[in-house]
Amino acid sequence: MAAKFGTQEWYDIYKEEINNSKAYEEAAKTWEGDFYFITKKGGPVKEPIVGYVDLWHGKCRKAEVVTDMKKYNPEFIIEAPYAIWKRICLKQLDSTQALITKQSKLMTGSRGTMAKIMRYTKAANELTNITARIDTEWLD
Amino acid sequence: MWTFSCPIIAYGDYALEYIAQIQGKKAFIVTDKNIVSLGLLKLVTDQLDAVNIKWQVFDEIEPEPSLATIKKGGVAVGLYQPDWVIGLGGGSCMDAAKAIIILLVQPDLDPDAIIASDTYNFREKAKLMAIPTTSGTGSEATWAIVLTDADNQRKIGLGTTECTPDVAILDPVMVEGMPPQITADTGMDAVCQAIEGYVSTWGTSITEGPGLVAAKQAFQYLPKAYKDGKDLEARKEMQNAAILAGLSFGNSMAGLGHSMGHALGAMYHIPHGRTVGLFLPYTMEYLINGSEETTAKYAEIACFCGVASGSNLECAKALVAKVRSLLKEINQPLSVEDCGIDKTQYEASIPDLIDRALNEVMTMTVSRVPGVEDLGKIFRYAYEGKHINF
Numbered sequence: 001m002a003a004k005f006g007t008q009e010w011y012d013i014y015k016e017e018i019n020n021s022k023a024y025e026e027a028a029k030t031w032e033g034d035f036y037f038i039t040k041k042g043g044p045v046k047e048p049i050v051g052y053v054d055l056w057h058g059k060c061r062k063a064e065v066v067t068d069m070k071k072y073n074p075e076f077i078i079e080a081p082y083a084i085w086k087r088i089c090l091k092q093l094d095s096t097q098a099l100i101t102k103q104s105k106l107m108t109g110s111r112g113t114m115a116k117i118m119r120y121t122k123a124a125n126e127l128t129n130i131t132a133r134i135d136t137e138w139l140d
Numbered sequence: 141m142w143t144f145s146c147p148i149i150a151y152g153d154y155a156l157e158y159i160a161q162i163q164g165k166k167a168f169i170v171t172d173k174n175i176v177s178l179g180l181l182k183l184v185t186d187q188l189d190a191v192n193i194k195w196q197v198f199d200e201i202e203p204e205p206s207l208a209t210i211k212k213g214g215v216a217v218g219l220y221q222p223d224w225v226i227g228l229g230g231g232s233c234m235d236a237a238k239a240i241i242i243l244l245v246q247p248d249l250d251p252d253a254i255i256a257s258d259t260y261n262f263r264e265k266a267k268l269m270a271i272p273t274t275s276g277t278g279s280e281a282t283w284a285i286v287l288t289d290a291d292n293q294r295k296i297g298l299g300t301t302e303c304t305p306d307v308a309i310l311d312p313v314m315v316e317g318m319p320p321q322i323t324a325d326t327g328m329d330a331v332c333q334a335i336e337g338y339v340s341t342w343g344t345s346i347t348e349g350p351g352l353v354a355a356k357q358a359f360q361y362l363p364k365a366y367k368d369g370k371d372l373e374a375r376k377e378m379q380n381a382a383i384l385a386g387l388s389f390g391n392s393m394a395g396l397g398h399s400m401g402h403a404l405g406a407m408y409h410i411p412h413g414r415t416v417g418l419f420l421p422y423t424m425e426y427l428i429n430g431s432e433e434t435t436a437k438y439a440e441i442a443c444f445c446g447v448a449s450g451s452n453l454e455c456a457k458a459l460v461a462k463v464r465s466l467l468k469e470i471n472q473p474l475s476v477e478d479c480g481i482d483k484t485q486y487e488a489s490i491p492d493l494i495d496r497a498l499n500e501v502m503t504m505t506v507s508r509v510p511g512v513e514d515l516g517k518i519f520r521y522a523y524e525g526k527h528i529n530f
Contacts (some may be wrong), residue, residue, distance in 0.1 A: 026512070027498070096501055097342065099257040100301060101141055106257050115252045115289050115296050121499045 002137040005086070006039055006049035008065045010136065015063035017130045018055070024130065025058035028123035032056055033116070034072065038079040044139035045082045073109060076117060080104035086138060089131040095124060144346050144391045145283055145304035147270070149383060152376065155311035156271075159187035162307070164267070167195040168222035170213060170237040172202070175229045180273055180314055184228055196220045198240070201229065203411075204288040204295065205236045210251040214243025226269045227305070230326065231277030231412070234270045235285045238303040241268050251287060254298040262302070270305040273314045275365070275378040276326025276413050278333055278386020280308035288406070294496065295406045304390075310379040312372050320366050323378075324470040327362040328417025330382040331466065332397050334358060335420065335459075337389030339427070339437040341505045344392070351388030356445045357381035359466065366470045393505040396423035396497075400518065403496035407489055410479055418473050421463045422518055423506075425528035428456050430508040475525030483523065490519050 003010040018024055032055075039049040052072050054062040066072065080088070084103045087093035098104040108114065117124075150158035167188055175181055176199050188195045198216050200209055217225065217240050225244065227237025239251050245262045254260075262268075270280035283303040287296050318326075337343060338351035358381040364374035394416075400423065401416030427434040432452070439455035442448045448458030464474060473479045476486060494515045497503060503510070510518065514530070521528055 094342070094504075096256075096504075097142065099255075101143055102257050102259065102301075103141065104257060106255050108253060108255070113250075113252055114255055114298065115292070115294070118296060119294070119499050121501050121504060123499075125504055 002135045004137045005089075005139055006045075006051065006065065010134065011051055011053075011063040011065055013134050014053070014130065015060045017133060018060040018063075018127070021126060021130055024123060024126040027058075027126050028055060028120060029058045031058070031120050031123055033076065034074040036069070036072070036074050036077045037085075038077060039085050040079060040081045043082050075109045077107040077109060078104060079107070082139065088128060089134075089136065091128065091132045095128050096121075142344065143301060145301050146387055147281060147305040147308040149281075149308050149310065151310035151379065153312065155309050156183060156187050156313070158307070158309055159184070160191050162191075162193075162224065162269075164193050164223040166220065166222040167193050167224040167226050168217050168220050168266075169195055169197045169226045169228055170201060170240055171197065171199050171228040171233050173199050175199070175233070175273060178317065181228065183313060184226065184271060193224070196222070201233045201236045203232050205232050206288050206290045207251045208290070210236060210239045210243070210287060213240040214247060214251075217241070217244045218247045221265070223266050224269055225266050226271060227279075228271045228273065230272065230274040231279040231286070234272065234277070234279035234305075235287065237268065237270065238283070238285045238299060238305075239287065241266060242303070252289065252296055252298065254285065254300065256300050258300060260300065260302060263306075267306040268303070269307045269309065271309045271311075271314060272379070272382070274318060274322060274326040275315055275375070275382040276329035278330065278382050278390060280305060280310070281383045281386035282390030284390060293406055295402050297501070308383060310383060312375045312379065315375050315379060316369060316372060318369060320369065323366050323369065324362075324472055325411045325413035325417075326382070327358060327365065327378060327413065327470070328420075328467070328472055329413030330354060330378070330385045331358045331362065331463065332401075332413075332416040332420045333385035333389040333394055334381065335424070335438075335441060335463075336395035336397055336502075337385060337392050338441055339434045339506070340389065340392035340395060341507055342392040343388070347388045347392040350384040352441060352444050354381045354384035354388060355441050358385070359445050359447070359462065362466065363469050394502045395506045396426070396503060396510070399497040399500035399503040400493070400515075400522075402500060403493045404476070406496065407493065408479070408481055414472060414479070417467060418476065418479070419518075419522060421460045421467075422522045422528050424456075424460045424463065426510065426514070426518055426530075427506060427508050428453070428460070429528065429530060434507045476519075476523040477525065486523055490516055493519055
């Protein structure tokens, strides 16, 4: 049964899929860092959807929908409108191309650096591959 | 949505005189000491003087510029407050100018925090001009900034589409004295970028055209420019090939040759064009062995360049052979061993080389994405000069 995009149920499946992925585990075996994935308000999204994902040595330690942005202080924040996230998740749009064309926005938190995130392009690609495998009920 | 960025290109004899047409009061020139001593800086400042544009020079750019040098340039540009920033030199100087102009509006920014998705609006203060003194990097037409993280011995690819220069000036006088070795190194960068830009999975018909013409011109004119630097037709056509290749790969993406070349270059301090040119034929063979789509595109290049005719596979293989014969003709290394790297040291560094190459965006924009095992094999085959058979 499909999980609705942006719900805790969806993030639970995302966490499970990440932790079952050998390709991600290999690509991210030295990665230590966490993210907010923010879906901006607009269209079918009435309030911003904020997903917190904590990734550590090839595994996902936590994947949680948060309502209070102050709850965590992640290293990286990626923000995009719903339509862009949908295209990225369905692999209709490359996540790097989305950044280059400014359709999505990457922000580094207090500890994150571009030099760090750019050393893990392969892992980022695997994370997108994983979202494409989730049976998702879209909001539109 | 995808975009195509391109500067105004002033080219041909006396192209430097385009400077007389710009509007401005103060220019900040980012260059290196070698350009100054060769008298190339004076050719530019004479033009600025002629139209009463004041100028200041920052000539501290080193090959593979470090983050610290960019910070220093950022302080200097902030003090001078120009309305033009001019990158004068090879790719390092032009890339440095792109980063420094961002620091003009965000002086506290760490250069490695320049993010593709951000907008810096530096044109509210200054415009960006690029004047290449080599023919190959294509930096004069791209938004990419390659800097060196000296602490981690890594090249960092940064930039935003905003960093595409407003103006690129290609005057043959700036390259006619370029030594043969630099002509060969940078020229192979253009060949690699033309071919990789053409076959990039991010490419479109808009980026294919420049790549195709760039490949044809580079195959024809690079040997001539290498053998006779005073051949101005060859020099001009190589300038054109370089910027066309830049427009192609800069608006699509380079490929595996660049990923592997970046890794080797950063670890062993070998010029960028030499390393990407070295890996180009090996990575082409790897793609031919696993991707009909890219094989067909190589065949298109081969046919357009008059290299071969026949089946896609025959043409694609002929293109690889053409690249190898070009490398030989201009005395470029055909194997990693030819670069003088010790085999034991190289073997020990392969895991690190793989890690670096694997995590380049350019590894993801080819039609056959290698994993750890295949990358390791390509690195090993390239050491010995063995053709890729897997």
